Amino acid sequence: xxxxxxxxxxxxxxxxxxxxxxxxxxxxxxxxxxxxxxxxxxxxxxxxxxxxxxxxxxxxxxxxxxxxxxxxxxxxxxxxxxxxxxxxxxxxxxxxxxxxxxxxxxxxxxxxxxxxxxxxxxxxxxxxxxxxxxxxxxxxxxxxxxxxxxxxxxxxxxxxxxxxxxxxxxxxxxxxxxxxxxxxxxxxxxxxxxxxxxxxxxxxxxxxxxxxxxxxxxxxxxxxxxxxxxxxxxxxxxxxxxxxxxxxxxxxxxxxxxxxxxxxxxxxxxxxxxxxxxxxxxxxxxxxxxxxxxxxxxxxxxxxxxxxxxxxxxxxxxxxxxxxxxxxxxxxxxxxxxxxxxxxxxxxxxxxxxxxxxxxxxxxxxxxxxxxxxxxxxxxxxxxxxxxxxxxxxxxxxxxxxxxxxxxxxxxxxxxxxxxxxxxxxxxxxxxxxxxxxxxxxxxxxxxxxxxxxxxxxxxxxxxxxxxxxxxxxxxxxxxxxxxxxxxxxxxxxxxxxxxxxxxxxxxxxxxxxxxxxxxx
Amino acid sequence: xxxxxxxxxxxxxxxxxxxxxxxxxxxxxxxxxxxxxxxxxxxxxxxxxxxxxxxxxxxxxxxxxxxxxxxxxxxxxxxxxxxxxxxxxxxxxxxxxxxxxxxxxxxxxxxxxxxxxxxxxxxxxxxxxxxxxxxxxxxxxxxxxxxxxxxxxxxxxxxxxxxxxxxxxxxxxxxxxxxxxxxxxxxxxxxxxxxxxxxxxxxxxxxxxxxxxxxxxxxxxxxxxxxxxxxxxxxxxxxxxxxxxxxxxxxxxxxxxxxxxxxxxxxxxxxxxxxxxxxxxxxxxxxxxxxxxxxxxxxxxxxxxxxxxxxxxxxxxxxxxxxxxxxxxxxxxxxxxxxxxxxxxxxxxxxxxxxx
Numbered sequence: 001x002x003x004x005x006x007x008x009x010x011x012x013x014x015x016x017x018x019x020x021x022x023x024x025x026x027x028x029x030x031x032x033x034x035x036x037x038x039x040x041x042x043x044x045x046x047x048x049x050x051x052x053x054x055x056x057x058x059x060x061x062x063x064x065x066x067x068x069x070x071x072x073x074x075x076x077x078x079x080x081x082x083x084x085x086x087x088x089x090x091x092x093x094x095x096x097x098x099x100x101x102x103x104x105x106x107x108x109x110x111x112x113x114x115x116x117x118x119x120x121x122x123x124x125x126x127x128x129x130x131x132x133x134x135x136x137x138x139x140x141x142x143x144x145x146x147x148x149x150x151x152x153x154x155x156x157x158x159x160x161x162x163x164x165x166x167x168x169x170x171x172x173x174x175x176x177x178x179x180x181x182x183x184x185x186x187x188x189x190x191x192x193x194x195x196x197x198x199x200x201x202x203x204x205x206x207x208x209x210x211x212x213x214x215x216x217x218x219x220x221x222x223x224x225x226x227x228x229x230x231x232x233x234x235x236x237x238x239x240x241x242x243x244x245x246x247x248x249x250x251x252x253x254x255x256x257x258x259x260x261x262x263x264x265x266x267x268x269x270x271x272x273x274x275x276x277x278x279x280x281x282x283x284x285x286x287x288x289x290x291x292x293x294x295x296x297x298x299x300x301x302x303x304x305x306x307x308x309x310x311x312x313x314x315x316x317x318x319x320x321x322x323x324x325x326x327x328x329x330x331x332x333x334x335x336x337x338x339x340x341x342x343x344x345x346x347x348x349x350x351x352x353x354x355x356x357x358x359x360x361x362x363x364x365x366x367x368x369x370x371x372x373x374x375x376x377x378x379x380x381x382x383x384x385x386x387x388x389x390x391x392x393x394x395x396x397x398x399x400x401x402x403x404x405x406x407x408x409x410x411x412x413x414x415x416x417x418x419x420x421x422x423x424x425x426x427x428x429x430x431x432x433x434x435x436x437x438x439x440x441x442x443x444x445x446x447x448x449x450x451x452x453x454x455x456x457x458x459x460x461x462x463x464x465x466x467x468x469x470x471x472x473x474x475x476x477x478x479x480x481x482x483x484x485x486x487x488x489x490x491x492x493x494x495x496x497x498x499x500x501x502x503x504x505x506x507x508x509x510x511x512x513x514x515x516x517x518x519x520x521x
Numbered sequence: 522x523x524x525x526x527x528x529x530x531x532x533x534x535x536x537x538x539x540x541x542x543x544x545x546x547x548x549x550x551x552x553x554x555x556x557x558x559x560x561x562x563x564x565x566x567x568x569x570x571x572x573x574x575x576x577x578x579x580x581x582x583x584x585x586x587x588x589x590x591x592x593x594x595x596x597x598x599x600x601x602x603x604x605x606x607x608x609x610x611x612x613x614x615x616x617x618x619x620x621x622x623x624x625x626x627x628x629x630x631x632x633x634x635x636x637x638x639x640x641x642x643x644x645x646x647x648x649x650x651x652x653x654x655x656x657x658x659x660x661x662x663x664x665x666x667x668x669x670x671x672x673x674x675x676x677x678x679x680x681x682x683x684x685x686x687x688x689x690x691x692x693x694x695x696x697x698x699x700x701x702x703x704x705x706x707x708x709x710x711x712x713x714x715x716x717x718x719x720x721x722x723x724x725x726x727x728x729x730x731x732x733x734x735x736x737x738x739x740x741x742x743x744x745x746x747x748x749x750x751x752x753x754x755x756x757x758x759x760x761x762x763x764x765x766x767x768x769x770x771x772x773x774x775x776x777x778x779x780x781x782x783x784x785x786x787x788x789x790x791x792x793x794x795x796x797x798x799x800x801x802x803x804x805x806x807x808x809x810x811x812x813x814x815x816x817x818x819x820x821x822x823x824x825x826x827x828x829x830x831x832x833x834x835x836x837x838x839x840x841x842x843x844x845x846x847x848x849x850x851x852x853x854x855x856x857x858x859x860x861x862x863x864x865x866x867x868x869x870x871x872x873x874x875x876x877x
Contacts, residue, residue: 095675098597125702126589132676194592195552278791307548404690460628498588498764498771498827509588 004065005518009227010446011048011218012260012439013037013070016281016323017416018343019442020048022058027267027447031058032439032507034416036342037138038144041072060226065518068218069234069260069445073253076210077304080108084117084151084182087143089174090198091122091134091157091166101156101198106305113206115150118142122166123158124509127459131158134166140162145178150178152205156186156198162457164188182208182248189251191455191511196309203306207309211250230484236312238263238294238444239451239515242483254303255312257441258285262294262313265412268434274410275403275428277395277504278418278441281323282339286398288413313322318398321455323348324418326356326387333386335394348367349378358420368419392422400427414440451493451515452479458508468508471495476512486519522727524632524642525563529554531733532726533629537823538736538745539729540624541812543651543795545587546825557597557636563701564632565641566726567617572714576616578643579607579711580721581631584672584694585654585704586771587827589793590626596675599706600634603671606679607711610669619643619717621658621709623725624651624795625825630706642726647710649722649843651811653770653794655694656687657855659845660710663720670694671708674701722843742836743817751840752873754813755779755798756807757790759833770794775815775829777837788837791834792816792826797860799837806876807839808854808862810846811869814838839869 005025012019018037020029033051036042076082088101101117102110120142122134133326134157143150155170164187171183184205190197218231232240236255246253261278265271272292278285288295294313301312319337323344327334340347340355347353349360350370356379362368364384403409408429412419414437425429436443454475458468477490494513524532532554533547540547558564572578581600583590604615618635620628623646635642647658656667667687672694673679680697682689691707698705712720735744745751757779764773772793779786788806791798796813799806807813815824818834845851847868857864 004641092593093594094677096594097675098595099549099556104552123593126586126592131593133703192588192592194594195549380549409583496830 004064007058007062008446009049009052009063009066009229010444011045011066011068012257012441012445013041013045013068013072014257014280014441015071015075016321016344019047019439020052021436021439021442021446022052022063023446029436029443032436032442033277036345038342041214042221044322045218046221046224049221049227053225053227061228063227063229066227066229066231067234067448068220068231069441070214070253071254071257072214073207073210074303075249076207077109077203078113082210082213084209085149086113086152086202086205087153088117089142089153089155089170090119091155091170092194093119093121093123093132095123095131095158095464096194096320097193102202104195104199104307106137109304109306113202116142116146124160124163124166126159126162126457127317128163134169136169139170139173140177143174150181152182152184153178154184154186154198154202154205155309156194156201158194159192160185160187161192161197161455163170165302173434174395182506184208184248188249190309190516192509193309196307199306200251200308200310203303203308204249207250208247211247211486215247219267230264234260234445236310236446236449237451237513240448240483240518255301255310258287258315259294260285260448261285261414261441262289262444263444263447264440265289265414265434266292267443267447268436268440269412269432271410271412271432275399276414277399277418277421278415279321279413279421281321281344281417282319284318284320284395284398284415284417285315286318286402287313288402316398316402318394318517320358320391320394322359322420323356324391326358326361326382328382332501333383333390335387335390349505354379354383358387358391359417360384361391362420367422391420392425395421396425396427399425403427413437430436447516450480450485450518451513452476452481452483452485453511453513454479454511455511460508460509465508469495469510472510472512473514476514480514480516485516485519487516490514490516508509522566522730523563524566524730526555526558528730529558529629529632529736531730531737532632533733534736534822535729535731535733536624537630537825538732538814539649539812540628540651540794540823540825541814542792542824542826543653544622544624544628544825545590545626546828547625547629547855549591550626550633553595553597554629554632554636557633559637561636564635566644567641568644569714569718569721569723572616574645574713574715576714577607577613577711578617578619578714578717579604579615579708580619580621580647581634581706581708582621582627583630583704583706584698587825588642590704592715593675593704595700595706597633597637599673599675601638602673602677602679603706603708604638606681611711615640616714617641617643619721620725622644622646622648622651623722623729626731626811627651643714643717644726644727645721645723646725647721650810651795652855654691655709656691658687658710659843660712660720660721661687661854662848662850665710665712665716665720667709668800669711672697673706721722722845742838744816745838745840749840750870751838752869754801754837754839755783755786756781756836757783757786757788759829761837762829771827773826777835793860794826795825798857798862798864799839805864806868806872807869808857808864809860810842810851810866812840812842818866841868841870
């Protein structure tokens, strides 16, 4: 049943905590809940949903939209957990042999993901001409030679963003030889830049099982709590994609965590220019807000040592959080980089455990009043003040590296670990701790917009640059509306054009991204 | 000196600075060189004095659109096929390859081909920086012939041009490159080591490696001032980037709005692949043939012009070009007027001294 927009449920699954919020149509916060992320992830989500609908203030039936942000995919790559074995196919021979597929990957990740790599003849020129004819026989022979299991296939064709015909042909060959396996096509994943797009496509293929399990878990948790809503995931630019789209494009969720918390920080404070520190249990993400949106990285972003061409928030991540362990030993004081993570509430001293963490230091120096646990064993000889000072210096340095100018900037502190932050930081003007700071990322997810992106290459023989730009803008806006945006609110939020040089006739590559508020469905 | 895998990062970083916004993304060249060295072993870098007088030195490069090269990566064997054509033509072996253009991918690619062919790399280049056209090379100032020019693609197509002069060679190569898919590999100015000694920019490869190493270790601005005589033009944020095409060349301009000590100032940067001219509050503060380079605050690496974009935090620097370009024939070839600017060339260090 199509329903109008009523209540929105925003969920953020981090490495340490799972947060949920419910917003009304005026973006007012009706309920929040923070629980520990569970090893299976699902029970944490279920508990967080139960937490916000259980109080009675939020009737589950009124929730019309669910937006979920998660670092689950990133963590799966980092920990090499649940990744599928991918057959890596590049269509481009005789070109591209100078750099074979996955040449730039860390060895351990390559071993964990690759079921085999091949460069088969084919590919296109920039103008859509054939670089070489695609050789389906070579692809079939490669696929047949692979040692099972081959759980997914990534196909990257030279200049596939200009025309995806050869990639589609390759997909048919894969179906014929391997049957029903997930196939990721590069034309749907990234833009021009072969190695980066190929890397992202292979990561995408490796993540399809992770994404499917995650999406199923979300749907089960929603149903169990009586929520019948349209589900979205947030992606790396902070906008939303529909659930079925996530299943085939899981890699786009990478980077959504920092984007959500920064959008949430902007929303909660009303600040559009600020530095945001999102202090979690294991790490802190520091980034800058510009016009209310996260400043984007201008250089290719590395994901777990793999270069991709996603545009992501320009974030500095430091291994410092509420659960960061304090080590004392013969070499003196050392912070982390390990953290007790989601076990904070059982292992930290303040909660009755025996592992010294930065949360304990914050309690000790009086920044946080969590109440000392009666059964807590506070080890002797831990330099609590020294640890806190070290943490403050690390945070101040990160902020200094991110800020845009010498002028004092306001700092917005959000995240579950933010009790460890000091009240004064050199070079920082005001330090703002908004209400609901602890669930800023879930709020960022709940207020996210819907977007659509289109990239095309034009040959300006028959039409003008203006006409080409207009066409790409219109297509991007249509994509956004198709993804669920309200047509009235759709705007072009990013427009990039680059000329392909050294041509006898001019060609222009144009990429446009449109975003708008969620429309009534 | 021997170039092994650990030196490539420094070479890439150095080449990006000398490239002055041109020469393509050095990362791709870096990976190509690394793959070739893993297969073929490290590459010896030799001084021209240490090569036999009549030994054949072959400067190599890629021509084409950077966007295309990033998508249609070479096969890797192009250099070998080009080398074979010259050896047949001259009836003797090539003793070393050389960098034609010191910048971005162009500075790295000859390393890959040298490793592939098992040849040393001569410690020199033909520009001391990057320029967009193949006749903009110092041997041209010494009257050395550009040809025969050999152009190859990844499929096995090879074309040889015997042009009456360097400008004609450029004119002939360009449509061939377009037919090959808008990027191609080539060699120009084949010459003996004896001819090369006086006609090229010497020591380029070792200089780029040294600069790259120092940049990784210390304050980039201090290093650049000490090593190449760089002056700081502005520190600020890119607030506008505009691009257009004229006669097949990607041209454009960027505006950098100063912050910190430069708050209130505006720098306009004009580029044609390479940065050509910098105007600070309307006054020229650096121009071709001097090298103008944009350094990204995020990572402090040099930014190629196709990656300039709104919001980047940058420092723009400029430093003196090779003296050959400051002569009358040099300026006629690559001075401001050669790019259509109604402007007399003034060396960057002199402008800087006058402003101080």
